[in-house]
Amino acid sequence: MDFEQVHSEVRLFWVEERYPFEGGGESRLSTLQADYGGSFPRDLQTYIGHFLSPDRFLFESVGNAIDVYGFDDLSRRLDGYNYNPLTNEDLDDWSDSWFLLADEGADPIIIDLVEGRGTPRVLQALHGQGSWDFDVLAFSLPQFALLVAARHYALQMVGPAELIADDERGFNLNLARPSGSSLGSSAGRLRSMNRGLLLLTMRSRARVSSGKKASAAGH
Numbered sequence: 001m002d003f004e005q006v007h008s009e010v011r012l013f014w015v016e017e018r019y020p021f022e023g024g025g026e027s028r029l030s031t032l033q034a035d036y037g038g039s040f041p042r043d044l045q046t047y048i049g050h051f052l053s054p055d056r057f058l059f060e061s062v063g064n065a066i067d068v069y070g071f072d073d074l075s076r077r078l079d080g081y082n083y084n085p086l087t088n089e090d091l092d093d094w095s096d097s098w099f100l101l102a103d104e105g106a107d108p109i110i111i112d113l114v115e116g117r118g119t120p121r122v123l124q125a126l127h128g129q130g131s132w133d134f135d136v137l138a139f140s141l142p143q144f145a146l147l148v149a150a151r152h153y154a155l156q157m158v159g160p161a162e163l164i165a166d167d168e169r170g171f172n173l174n175l176a177r178p179s180g181s182s183l184g185s186s187a188g189r190l191r192s193m194n195r196g197l198l199l200l201t202m203r204s205r206a207r208v209s210s211g212k213k214a215s216a217a218g219h
Contacts, residue, residue, distance in 0.1 A: 022053040025071030064105030
């Protein structure tokens with residue numbers, strides 16, 4: 001999957017006035033690569049330079065929204081991650097190769113600049129755990145963009161009460177609808193996104209549960 005395919009897919013279902021992937025970040029890309037001292041992986045260059053919007057966009061999720069940064073929000077200095085603005089000190093536990101794309105309730109979403117020079121994976125970790133333990137969130141930047149947009153649409157247009165089921169199978173997406181369902185033509189598109197949406201939704205639920213357990217253990 002590439003970014004043109006993402007545009008094609010998202011435009012099939014996107015109904016909000018503001019489109020989240022406007023492009024136009026070529027100048028910002030040049031500045032960021034100079035700040036980092038080298039060329040970014042191919043997908044990240046395309047993402048920043050030709051795909052991303054200048055302003056951040058909050059994508060609905062299960063729990064906290066995913067705050068996808070606009071290209072004007074991207075920076076090498078990351079307050080709270082690699083820099084403490086209160087003490088004006090660098091934080092040593094953040095790798096120089098971790099490029100912050102977004103966050104979900106302050107849980108960082110990154111790519112590792114040294115992993116896969118063409119198509120690095122998108123990774124996410126829980127904050128406040130004492131160390132950064134990143135898991136795979138998506139297998140490429142185009143996949144990440146499509147999945148967050150599709151889940152946003154699903155939760156906005158259908159609603160979590162209809163879309164999400166917690167039954168004998170566990171926590172899952174309830175996309176099997178009868179032909180007369182109020183979802184109408186949306187059901188087919190949502191069903192085709194089932195695997196990707198399920199991946200991100202279950203990861204969000206797992207992170208919320210893990211955070212609650214960690215909080216309870218600390219009391």
